[in-house]
Amino acid sequence: MVGGYFPVCIQCGTTSNPCRCKVVGPTVGFLAFAAAAVVEWPVGAVVYLFRHMKGRRIMAHPATVVYPSVTNAIPI
Numbered sequence: 001m002v003g004g005y006f007p008v009c010i011q012c013g014t015t016s017n018p019c020r021c022k023v024v025g026p027t028v029g030f031l032a033f034a035a036a037a038v039v040e041w042p043v044g045a046v047v048y049l050f051r052h053m054k055g056r057r058i059m060a061h062p063a064t065v066v067y068p069s070v071t072n073a074i075p076i
Helices: 025-050 052-073
Strands: none
Touching: 025 052
16 A cells, blocks of 8 residues: 555535535544544543543543534535
8 A cells, every 4th residue: 555544534415515515624624633632532531530520521522622613614
């Protein structure tokens, strides 16, 4: 294999552009999600030991805030 693996996410059926499919937004959103998760999940796990709800919110942040905001910010 020459290049390597690059994740590509495709979301069809959206009304944000004329083609009704998004490729760039979901792909960049996934990469931002993964970068945030690498930092926030270990921190959330440590916080969870002392403050359960706060730890859960920290660990859920990449999925509930980072991914949707990045995906919706890029319309293609």
